Amino acid sequence: MDFSITKKTTSLDYAILGLIHQEPQSGYGIRKAFETTALGNYSGSPGAIYPALKRLQKLGLIIKSTYGANNKSKFVPTEAGRSALRKWLLQPLEINDVAKNLDELLLRFAFMDNLLNKEEKLSFLLSLQELLKAYITELKEYHKNTEGHLPVHGRLAFEYGIASYQTTLRWSIKALQTIKKS
Amino acid sequence: MDFSITKKTTSLDYAILGLIHQEPQSGYGIRKAFETTALGNYSGSPGAIYPALKRLQKLGLIIKSTYGANNKSKFVPTEAGRSALRKWLLQPLEINDVAKNLDELLLRFAFMDNLLNKEEKLSFLLSLQELLKAYITELKEYHKNTEGHLPVHGRLAFEYGIASYQTTLRWSIKALQTIKKS
DNA sequence: GTCGACATGTAAATTGTTACATGATTTA
DNA sequence: TAAATCATGTAACAATTTACATGTCGAC
Numbered sequence: 001m002d003f004s005i006t007k008k009t010t011s012l013d014y015a016i017l018g019l020i021h022q023e024p025q026s027g028y029g030i031r032k033a034f035e036t037t038a039l040g041n042y043s044g045s046p047g048a049i050y051p052a053l054k055r056l057q058k059l060g061l062i063i064k065s066t067y068g069a070n071n072k073s074k075f076v077p078t079e080a081g082r083s084a085l086r087k088w089l090l091q092p093l094e095i096n097d098v099a100k101n102l103d104e105l106l107l108r109f110a111f112m113d114n115l116l117n118k119e120e121k122l123s124f125l126l127s128l129q130e131l132l133k134a135y136i137t138e139l140k141e142y143h144k145n146t147e148g149h150l151p152v153h154g155r156l157a158f159e160y161g162i163a164s165y166q167t168t169l170r171w172s173i174k175a176l177q178t179i180k181k182s
Numbered sequence: 183m184d185f186s187i188t189k190k191t192t193s194l195d196y197a198i199l200g201l202i203h204q205e206p207q208s209g210y211g212i213r214k215a216f217e218t219t220a221l222g223n224y225s226g227s228p229g230a231i232y233p234a235l236k237r238l239q240k241l242g243l244i245i246k247s248t249y250g251a252n253n254k255s256k257f258v259p260t261e262a263g264r265s266a267l268r269k270w271l272l273q274p275l276e277i278n279d280v281a282k283n284l285d286e287l288l289l290r291f292a293f294m295d296n297l298l299n300k301e302e303k304l305s306f307l308l309s310l311q312e313l314l315k316a317y318i319t320e321l322k323e324y325h326k327n328t329e330g331h332l333p334v335h336g337r338l339a340f341e342y343g344i345a346s347y348q349t350t351l352r353w354s355i356k357a358l359q360t361i362k363k364s
Numbered sequence: 365g366t367c368g369a370c371a372t373g374t375a376a377a378t379t380g381t382t383a384c385a386t387g388a389t390t391t392a
Numbered sequence: 393t394a395a396a397t398c399a400t401g402t403a404a405c406a407a408t409t410t411a412c413a414t415g416t417c418g419a420c
Contacts (some may be wrong), residue, residue: 007252007368008378010378010379012379012380022333022336024197026396026398026399026400027399027401028397028399028401029398030397031399032398038281038321038343039336039339039340039343040338041282043380043381044397045382046400046401046402047379047380047381047382047383047401048379048380050400050401050402051317051379051380051401052379080271081295087186087401092411093307096360099220099357100223106339106342107339109335109338109339110335110338110339111334111335113333113334113335113336114333121335134273139220150267151295151296152360152361152364153292153294153295153303154204154221154292154295155293156291156292156353156360157221157288157289157291157292158220158221159353160288160350160353160357161220161221161351163353164350164369165373166343167346167349167407168342170345171338171342171345175338175342178334179334182334190406192407192409194407194408207372208370208372209371209372209373210370210371210372212369214370225408225409227409227410228371228372228373228374228407228408229373229375229409229410229411230408230409231372232372232373232374233373233374233407233408234407250395262373273370326413
């Protein structure tokens with residue numbers, strides 16, 4: 001029997017949690033952040049954000065608090081919220097995340113700054129690199145096998161996929177070096 | 183007053199339509215296609231696919247038909263289905279698609295093969311290039327302006343975004359050349 | 365003769381979209 | 393002072409996830 005809180009938390013919830021951990025925001029501020037900054041393809045529609053904020057409050061992961069000089073109230077993560085965020089950031093990477101959920105991995109990376117230590121960050125990047133290499137190999141294998149009998153557009157789209165992951169790999173190598181000497 | 187069929191068709195619906203246009207598939211075949219081939223981040227869960235197939239049948243965009251030597255029934259697009267697919271492929275590109283919906287654009291590209299003529303294909307790629315250039319410029323502008331006061335991880339994630347779009351741009355130039363001499 | 369893949373679905377709960385509604389505050 | 397932006401929400405609807413349910417068929 002598991003008595004811990006296991007209510008599901010979607011990746012939008014984590015995106016909000018990560019955002020307000022970096023800087024407390026009002027509901028409206030969160031909406032604007034998702035609409036304007038490219039990070040994460042989450043929609044800032046009120047019908048998505050406000051229910052999410054309710055969810056997170058009910059789970060005890062965030063609270064509304066008057067913050068800063070102007071006494072406007074903004075959302076901040078609770079201790080439980082920070083801990084949930086950290087747990088999310090530390091989740092082991094799987095090949096499936098790389099293949100289907102790369103955006104979320106990048107979001108996790110973006111939010112690591114002041115929550116993980118250097119070792120944990122490097123470990124994330126190393127793990128990412130391993131998985132990327134494996135996945136790229138797999139894709140190339142598939143590409144070789146279907147070479148001839150794939151329509152032109154299908155082949156080009158596939159090659160786009162490979163080029164994409166190679167870019168991600170190159171980036172992760174650069175990022176690793178940057179983090180290493182920080 | 184608009185009497186045309188305006189029931190919304192999601193991009194999963196188009197993905198299915200495009201897939202069976204290339205090659206008729208059973209419901210199960212479609213599920214496996216989405217699960218295994220990387221094209222499009224759509225889930226092949228039965229709770230998504232079978233309802234979608236019902237939707238498409240109700241809209242008259244696909245039909246079940248016994249096809250090929252083995253008399254197993256597979257889904258094929260109707261004339262209306264092919265026409266809806268073509269319309270989707272020809273939709274003008276917008277900057278927002280590039281920023282938030284690139285996957286869908288790539289999916290559209292992948293399905294163009296035998297539905298659009300050369301000119302239409304080239305026009306798609308040219309339009310994509312223009313938008314990519316504009317968006318990359320915008321991102322770089324933003325990057326310059328926030329240079330200093332962005333946490334390391336945030337900055338790196340942002341640079342990943344830029345590198346990503348540059349890869350897309352390079353790919354689209356190559357694709358254009360390939361299509362041109364085909 | 366059992367295990368895994370083929371094959372098709374349903375139900376509940378969750379989540380997100382679109383559109384509406386309201387009012388305060390700032391700025392031109 | 394009118395328009396735009398800030399600010400918070402709700403309601404109806406559409407879509408997806410997760411889990412369950414059932415049965416066939418071929419391979420080992």
